[in-house]
Amino acid sequence: MSKYTRSVTVFCGSHTGNKPEYSEAAKALGIGLVENNLRLVFGGGNVGLMGIISNTMLDMNGAVKGIIPKFLQKKEGQHSRVQDLIVTQDMHTRKDILYKEADAFLCLPGGIGTFDEFFETLTWKQLHLHDKPIIVVNIANWAEPLLKQIHAIVEQGFADPSILNLFEVTVDIPETLKRLNQAFSK
Numbered sequence: 001m002s003k004y005t006r007s008v009t010v011f012c013g014s015h016t017g018n019k020p021e022y023s024e025a026a027k028a029l030g031i032g033l034v035e036n037n038l039r040l041v042f043g044g045g046n047v048g049l050m051g052i053i054s055n056t057m058l059d060m061n062g063a064v065k066g067i068i069p070k071f072l073q074k075k076e077g078q079h080s081r082v083q084d085l086i087v088t089q090d091m092h093t094r095k096d097i098l099y100k101e102a103d104a105f106l107c108l109p110g111g112i113g114t115f116d117e118f119f120e121t122l123t124w125k126q127l128h129l130h131d132k133p134i135i136v137v138n139i140a141n142w143a144e145p146l147l148k149q150i151h152a153i154v155e156q157g158f159a160d161p162s163i164l165n166l167f168e169v170t171v172d173i174p175e176t177l178k179r180l181n182q183a184f185s186k
């Protein structure tokens with residue numbers, strides 16, 4: 001395993017989605033994390049975009065830590081190549097480790113599991129339970145409806161406008177890596 005300087009917890013789909021850009025971005029992120037000496041912390045599965053990122057990094061001898069709950073080991077194809085793998089008793093323990101191990105969070109294209117993890121890190125930041133960077137990586141505009149909904153709740157008076165400062169949005173992997181390096185150099 002390579003030496004790493006910081007850890008990035010990545011939330012993303014257990015599916016690959018229906019645009020090639022999603023898988024391409026997952027691969028590019030895996031390469032970029034290794035090239036920037038960053039460790040991947042992820043859900044530990046071998047499926048979807050998370051499978052692409054982790055396998056890309058393992059092929060390059062990158063640092064990868066997986067955290068998977070026991071009941072998902074079969075469903076999400078527990079990653080036999082990930083040596084640094086923690087098997088938890090439940091989802092809450094998994095999420096706790098995913099959050100504690102992170103120096104920053106990336107939210108890539110995904111479904112409701114990805115949304116759940118994104119919103120939990122966002123709400124915890126709003127509650128000052130952490131102050132780690134959260135970056136929504138808006139590949140091929142996948143996050144547009146999500147961002148519109150967040151702006152809508154601000155306009156409707158259900159959230160303070162300051163929540164818009166709790167996360168950043170990038171459009172591709174090079175910009176994302178640049179933002180991570182800026183955040184980590186502070």
Ligand SMILES: Nc1ncnc2c1ncn2[C@@H]1O[C@H](COP(=O)(O)O)[C@@H](O)[C@H]1O
Pocket residue numbers: 012013014015043045072076091110111112113114115116117
């Ligand atoms: N309800 C959930 N809470 C936390 N994490 C979840 C939940 N449902 C699924 N997950 C995990 O998130 C990834 C990505 O899920 P997608 O629905 O594909 O975005 C999934 O692999 C689960 O491990």
